[in-house]
Amino acid sequence: MSGSLGARYCLTGDEEDDDFWGYARDASGLFTPLDSDGQRRVELRGLAPRGTLLTCLDQVGGKRALAGNAYLTLLDPSGAKMGNYFVNYVRVESVRPSSEGPDLVDATVNLWCDDLFPEAEWPWELRRTRQLTRKGMWWSLGPAGRHAWLSVALHHHSYRNLPDDPRGTVYELDGSHIVDEDSFYCALGEAVNGPGGYFGWNLDALDDCLRGRWGATKPFTLHWNHSDIARTHLAEESVTISGATTVLFEYIVEILREHDIDVVLR
Incomplete structure (x- = not known):
């Protein structure tokens, strides 16, 4: 792990398991809107290049500057992996000595x-x-922010390596800030897996999570507090299943109960 100390990112090629591309101490341009061509222009700073990426650094401007696809991994200060993204068509545009x-x-x-x-x-x-030490830190976010919050929860979850809670666990779901479907998943993820936790980010993912390996073991009990507030907002959204349209709130409760979840609306 010594090479990862001080690094915030690392890259690994997807073609071969041992094609490690190196650690980078920082990066800019990752979390930016796509340009008109659907790309991101990213600066990797303090990069210790290896493997295919090292070879491409000598080919800037040519066809061989295309390194290919890779896994971009985010690291915590100890060098432990927090999560990763699959990135496509990584091409080296320029290289220079780093300060x-x-x-x-x-x-x-x-x-x-x-x-x-x-x-x-x-x-x-x-x-x-x-600093993610308490629930509700997503409450002030708008729709795009809540969706991004869920994406981070999903990408991080696989690195937690935590066992599922035992059968019969009682979870407290705070419905006071549920204003749309994404905010429901933000609140449910925290109810099951703590601050910033993940337990689905669409209906299909919710169904998957209810089958185990995502923090909870059914049957369990869900105390849905302030469910009247959530019902008011989720009643404004609908879902069509097999040609039939139903209110989102009712459909979510139906999914939970079909999985033997004791949903207590309070």
Whole structure:
């Protein structure tokens, strides 16, 4: 892990398991809107290049500057992995010596990744700095921010390595800030898995989570507090299943109860 100390990111090629591309101490341009071509222009600073990426640094301006697809991993201050994104068509555009240290470079690359939402940078930073210590930190976010919050929760969950809670666990779902479908998943994720937790971010994902391996073991009890507030907002949204349209709130409760979840509306 010594090479990861001080680094915030690392890259690994997707073609071969041992094609490690190196650690970067910082990066800019990751969490930005896509440009007109659907790309992101990213500067990797304090980069210690290896593998395919190292080879491409000598080919700037040519066809061989295309490194290919990779996994971009986010690291905490200890060098532990927090989550990753799959990035496509990484191409080296320029390279220069870095002020971060000897034998390090700053490299500008173009890449594609639809999942790097601009609003996701803040929740990742909360995790990296260990400031995500209480529930409800997403309450002030708008629709785009809540969606990005959920995406970070999903990408981070697989690195938690926590066992599911035992059968019969009672969870408290705070419905006071549920104003749309995304905010429901933000609140449910925290009810089951704590601050910033994940337990689905669409109906299909919710169904998957209820089958186990995502923090809870059914049957369990869900105390849905302030359910009247959630019902008011979710009643404004509908879902069509097999040609039939139903209110989102009622459909969510139906899914939960079909999985033997004791939903107590309070």
